[in-house]
Amino acid sequence: MSITRKSHAFILSVRIPLTLADTRQPDAPLVLANPAFEELTGYPLEEVEGHNCRFLQGGIPQPEARSEIRAAIEEEREVQVMLKNRHRDGTVFDNLLFMYPLGEGLFLGSQFRMPATARIDSTIARHQEIVGVANALAEEMAGQRLKINRTSSDAVAQTVRAWMAKGY
Secondary structure, eight states: OOOOHHHHHHHHHOSSOEEEEETTSTTOOEEEEOHHHHHHHOOOHHHHTTSOGGGGGTTOOOHHHHHHHHHHHHHTOOEEEEEEEEOTTSOEEEEEEEEEEEETTEEEEEEEEEOOOOOOOOOOGGGHHHHHHHHHHHHHHHHHHHHHHHHHHHHHHHHHHHHHHHTO
16 A cells, blocks of 8 residues: 555645655655645755655754654554754744554654744733733633644545545
8 A cells, every 4th residue: 555646646735734754764754745844844845855854853852752753653653742843944943743654654744833832921910810811811722723733634644544545
């Protein structure tokens, strides 16, 4: 079972940043990335295909997240991790990565730039309640975005798996 033309075209057309890695090859290179991934990272597609996606970490040590990813690949299971990544211009962003096994060593990755949780600092005691409410609202908004992102990623992975199983 390999990725079909229909699945390939679907991944390229989706507006969610997506990559496809082949873990059967040495260093699990990306074999496909879509234009939304290019928009998110700033890296042209021809520069990322053939490379392991860890290049986005740009030297930022993240042993726990990398260990989680390795374990998920070895166990062929889904994983969700937060990574510090770098855009092509070197700026750092929080990347929420979802990875889905598709079979035959292929993993679909979906990436989402997470907004920095708005934190309001105040040293004036009478503003503590306002600061608490503002922080709670910011966290709720980030949580809602996470739910939407996860649902979208799940739907894409399920669609590609189904098409691969049916051979189209």
